[in-house]
Amino acid sequence: QVQLVESGGGLVQAGVSLRLSCAASGRPFSSYAMGWFRQAPGKEREFVAAIRWSGDNIYYANSVKGRFTISRSNAKKTVYLQMNSLKPEDTAVYYCAASERRDYYTGEFRFYDYWGQGTQVTVSS
Numbered sequence: 001q002v003q004l005v006e007s008g009g010g011l012v013q014a015g016v017s018l019r020l021s022c023a024a025s026g027r028p029f030s031s032y033a034m035g036w037f038r039q040a041p042g043k044e045r046e047f048v049a050a051i052r053w054s055g056d057n058i059y060y061a062n063s064v065k066g067r068f069t070i071s072r073s074n075a076k077k078t079v080y081l082q083m084n085s086l087k088p089e090d091t092a093v094y095y096c097a098a099s100e101r102r103d104y105y106t107g108e109f110r111f112y113d114y115w116g117q118g119t120q121v122t123v124s125s
Contacts, residue, residue, distance in 0.1 A: 022096030
């Protein structure tokens with residue numbers, strides 16, 4: 001089992017950058033593929049980015065491709081989401097998730113086994 005804690009959210013203006021972190025504890029971090037999801041008020045949770053356990057395969061939602069970068073450090077047991085050129089529509093609670101199917105860097109949240117509590121990102125125009 002793994003516990004996940006997100007950090008780095010906040011209130012920012014459009015166009016700036018923000019980096020989210022998700023620290024894991026428990027089993028070796030390389031046991032998991034990792035993903036970032038977000039949920040805006042009144043909307044369903046949506047996929048943002050995913051990364052294979054080794055970090056060599058990455059998958060992005062079209063809405064963030066070219067602006068967001070997911071990365072991980074297995075030594076630090078942390079996954080990151082670098083968010084550039086933020087837009088008001090990026091406003092949401094951001095969640096990190098871990099999948100025991102570590103080769104599945106998927107956007108389907110049903111494949112993720114563990115979730116963090118979320119961190120709020122608010123982008124003002």
